[in-house]
Amino acid sequence: MASANSLRSLMRPSIPVAPRLYPIISSSFSTTTALSAVTGRAPKSSVVTSTKMKKNFKKGGGSTSAPMKKPNPGERKAFRKRIQLSNNSALAVEGVEVLKADTLAQSSSAGKMFSIPDEIIDQLRTLEAFKATQSWNLFRKPHFLARKEAVELGSRLENAAKKKEAEKIVLTGSKLSGKSLAVLQAISYALLNKWVVINIPEAQDLTNGNTDYAQIPNTEPAVYSQPVYVLRLLQTIYKANKAVLESLKVEKDWPLTGLQKGNSLAELILTCKESEFAWTTFNALWTELTFPGRPPVLFSLDGLSHISKLSQYRDPAFNLIHSHDLALVRTFVDALSGKTKLPNGGAVIASTSGNNMQFHPSQELVLAQLEAGQLGKPIPTPDPYEKNYDERVYESLKNTSVLRIEGINHDDTKTLMGYWAASGLLRNVVNNHTIREKWALAGNGNVGEMERVALLTMRM
Amino acid sequence: MASLAGGLRHLRCHGQLVKPQWQQVLAVRPKIAPKMGMRQMTVESNGPTRSADAPASTEPIALPFVGVHHARQVPTSPSYFTREPRFNDLYIRLTQLLNKYHRLPTLPANEAPTLPWMKVDQIRQQLGEPVKSSHFAKMIRVGKRLNLIDPSLRPNEIDIVLRQLTRNIDPYVNNIRPITIDKFGRAIGVGKRKESTARAFVVEGTGEVLVNGKPLNEVFGRVHDRESALWALTATQRMDKYNVWALVRGGGTTGQAEALTLAVAKALLVHEPALKPALRKAGCVTRDPRAVERKKHGRVKARKSPAWVKR
Numbered sequence: 132m133a134s135a136n137s138l139r140s141l142m143r144p145s146i147p148v149a150p151r152l153y154p155i156i157s158s159s160f161s162t163t164t165a166l167s168a169v170t171g172r173a174p175k176s177s178v179v180t181s182t183k184m185k186k187n188f189k190k191g192g193g194s195t196s197a198p199m200k201k202p203n204p205g206e207r208k209a210f211r212k213r214i215q216l217s218n219n220s221a222l223a224v225e226g227v228e229v230l231k232a233d234t235l236a237q238s239s240s241a242g243k244m245f246s247i248p249d250e251i252i253d254q255l256r257t258l259e260a261f262k263a264t265q266s267w268n269l270f271r272k273p274h275f276l277a278r279k280e281a282v283e284l285g286s287r288l289e290n291a292a293k294k295k296e297a298e299k300i301v302l303t304g305s306k307l308s309g310k311s312l313a314v315l316q317a318i319s320y321a322l323l324n325k326w327v328v329i330n331i332p333e334a335q336d337l338t339n340g341n342t343d344y345a346q347i348p349n350t351e352p353a354v355y356s357q358p359v360y361v362l363r364l365l366q367t368i369y370k371a372n373k374a375v376l377e378s379l380k381v382e383k384d385w386p387l388t389g390l391q392k393g394n395s396l397a398e399l400i401l402t403c404k405e406s407e408f409a410w411t412t413f414n415a416l417w418t419e420l421t422f423p424g425r426p427p428v429l430f431s432l433d434g435l436s437h438i439s440k441l442s443q444y445r446d447p448a449f450n451l452i453h454s455h456d457l458a459l460v461r462t463f464v465d466a467l468s469g470k471t472k473l474p475n476g477g478a479v480i481a482s483t484s485g486n487n488m489q490f491h492p493s494q495e496l497v498l499a500q501l502e503a504g505q506l507g508k509p510i511p512t513p514d515p516y517e518k519n520y521d522e523r524v525y526e527s528l529k530n531t532s533v534l535r536i537e538g539i540n541h542d543d544t545k546t547l548m549g550y551w552a553a554s555g556l557l558r559n560v561v562n563n564h565t566i567r568e569k570w571a572l573a574g575n576g577n578v579g580e581m582e583r584v585a586l587l588t589m590r591m
Numbered sequence: 592m593a594s595l596a597g598g599l600r601h602l603r604c605h606g607q608l609v610k611p612q613w614q615q616v617l618a619v620r621p622k623i624a625p626k627m628g629m630r631q632m633t634v635e636s637n638g639p640t641r642s643a644d645a646p647a648s649t650e651p652i653a654l655p656f657v658g659v660h661h662a663r664q665v666p667t668s669p670s671y672f673t674r675e676p677r678f679n680d681l682y683i684r685l686t687q688l689l690n691k692y693h694r695l696p697t698l699p700a701n702e703a704p705t706l707p708w709m710k711v712d713q714i715r716q717q718l719g720e721p722v723k724s725s726h727f728a729k730m731i732r733v734g735k736r737l738n739l740i741d742p743s744l745r746p747n748e749i750d751i752v753l754r755q756l757t758r759n760i761d762p763y764v765n766n767i768r769p770i771t772i773d774k775f776g777r778a779i780g781v782g783k784r785k786e787s788t789a790r791a792f793v794v795e796g797t798g799e800v801l802v803n804g805k806p807l808n809e810v811f812g813r814v815h816d817r818e819s820a821l822w823a824l825t826a827t828q829r830m831d832k833y834n835v836w837a838l839v840r841g842g843g844t845t846g847q848a849e850a851l852t853l854a855v856a857k858a859l860l861v862h863e864p865a866l867k868p869a870l871r872k873a874g875c876v877t878r879d880p881r882a883v884e885r886k887k888h889g890r891v892k893a894r895k896s897p898a899w900v901k902r
Binding site for chain 1: 797798799800801806807808809814817818821824825828830831
């Protein structure tokens with residue numbers, strides 16, 4: 132192309148010039164030559180028709196688009212999973228009480244907003260109790276509404292610690308109704324009361340085959356551990372419960388770990404540097420926590436249906452492994468079913484997921500039966516034509532109690548919307564009509580939907 | 592019909608409009624034909640066959656067809672040999688009337704009396720003939736032209752014929768039944784949009800909404816659809832005063848949401864009739880008549896033309 136241009140420059144002027152005018156010089160006696168001369172010598176050079184340009188441009192890409200730097204490995208996932216807990220553009224809300232150790236257990240705190248104290252925010256972050264889908268990033272500081280169910284949950288945790296029993300709870304409810312937030316509230320209660328908290332933020336990470344697994348030797352039938360996941364979980368437990376664990380001394384002699392009698396549980400975790408010993412260490416920690424005189428334990432898991440089905444892992448005969456045959460899941464399920472007692476009290480909380488739900492007939496049945504039993508309604512019977520019932524799932528859940536979380540009432544809505552308005556996010560006047568309108572548009576008070584309707588939908 | 596129209600072509604000539612019709616001239620003939628609905632046409636018209644000078648004593652036997660050399664039976668109606676004789680007779684009658692009275696003063700179309708015109712299916716059923724809809728449309732056009740003639744000047748025979756072209760309905764039967772609040776305090780409104788139909792049961796309450804037994808967020812994923820479903824209550828600031836229990840069937844999400852708007856508005860109007868202007872301003876009173884435009888032949892969709900292909 133360049134060479135063609137250069138050649139052309141030799142032949143024609145590069146600057147477009149006006150077409151030459153040829154005067155018609157006609158004799159009075161003859162017009163023929165003049166007319167023929169004009170038509171014959173009409174300037175038909177490319178200079179004159181230089182307005183003719185190439186029309187088909189390449190759409191997108193090519194040299195015109197700016198060079199983009201590709202994101203580094205893991206950068207996109209980090210961005211997707213990023214938790215932003217403050218927003219400087221939002222107004223700071225004055226006069227909101229700070230959450231205290233016994234706040235959630237008091238019935239008087241129902242229907243009030245509370246701010247999460249700074250000292251547990253880092254712990255909650257470590258435990259991944261904040262979810263990327265929750266809209267913490269809209270507000271100046273993280274606050275939550277202590278709804279009726281949260282207070283009920285808090286008081287049950289308090290009772291469990293007093294009576295030294297395990298409170299086994301399954302949280303259910305429709306999408307975006309606040310189940311994960313209820314788990315967060317339970318964890319904050321536990322952290323403020325110096326419990327030991329073990330949280331599995333996404334149950335699907337355990338069963339979808341994305342972490343490595345190995346059969347635990349000398350187990351019949353085979354049980355599988357997930358070393359890398361457990362190592363990471365141990366480090367999370369250490370970071371989140373450091374103060375509590377450092378105050379607890381190891382009571383039993385654990386070979387392989389090289390611990391001495393006076394060492395703390397925190398040091399027990401720290402001895403595990405490699406994933407080979409992760410499961411042994413977790414097992415040791417879990418056993419140590421069940422010795423008398425230890426603080427209560429909160430073991431929570433989000434996404435219950437993922438541990439009710441067959442996992443994506445295969446056994447040596449290439450059959451799918453049942454999720455309950457994974458060691459960590461089994462530990463949780465044993466605690467949830469009451470097979471493992473928690474002699475120091477505590478709670479085992481499993482929360483179902485609304486969006487990322489796997490339908491499991493046994494789980495649906497047992498939860499429906501439990502709920503009907505609690506409400507004094509006729510108990511649903513199993514479907515005789517259903518073939519996918521799973522006895523293990525049924526057994527694991529039948530001793531729990533179901534806490535259903537649905538929409539909030541009008542008074543709670545008023546409190547919440549008052550907070551939104553004080554943060555400068557809700558522009559409407561918070562009156563009776565606005566409250567009922569948003570409440571109805573959000574499907575009778577579903578909190579997540581209410582956020583979507585009132586805060587996240589752009590209005591122009 | 593086409594051949595018939597050809598046969599009637601002479602009627603279009605103004606010169607013949609005033610003249611009596613040719614059948615009427617022959618209808619005077621003695622009763623020979625009517626038995627079979629036939630008449631006879633003579634090739635030679637010789638007048639009366641009986642001779643005047645016949646003796647009166649001997650009872651003269653009337654000999655038919657004496658002196659008639661060539662005769663054939665011709666039907667009374669020119670539409671006898673058509674496929675739809677009754678329909679064509681009606682059409683001929685209408686055309687005759689129009690020819691007869693087309694000079695009478697007419698009203699503008701919007702002032703003419705409104706008549707419930709017959710539908711093509713009904714006339715097929717009534718006459719028992721396979722009437723073509725295009726032919727029927729032609730006839731209705733003539734009927735409508737006759738209807739334009741000023742009623743005060745209109746002859747009775749036009750009214751008699753037009754009665755055959757109208758449906759036999761009682762306009763007083765078709766009253767709009769007003770919606771009432773039933774003994775449970777419910778007002779039931781029905782709304783439609785596109786393919787969707789909605790029934791809304793509106794009671795006084797605190798602003799709870801259930802559509803098909805589900806909360807609004809499970810029925811409509813889009814916030815805009817939820818807002819349009821409850822727009823009648825939102826626009827009039829009545830969200831906190833009523834409960835809505837609704838059933839929606841058919842169509843897609845937008846259609847269902849906007850059918851609900853209309854249904855809720857109608858039910859709300861029963862509770863508070865004074866809200867009508869406000870609701871009309873909010874666009875909740877009128878049914879949106881827009882629907883999918885039909886596909887046309889030679890086009891890919893309703894309007895889209897196929898891609899141009901060289902050769």
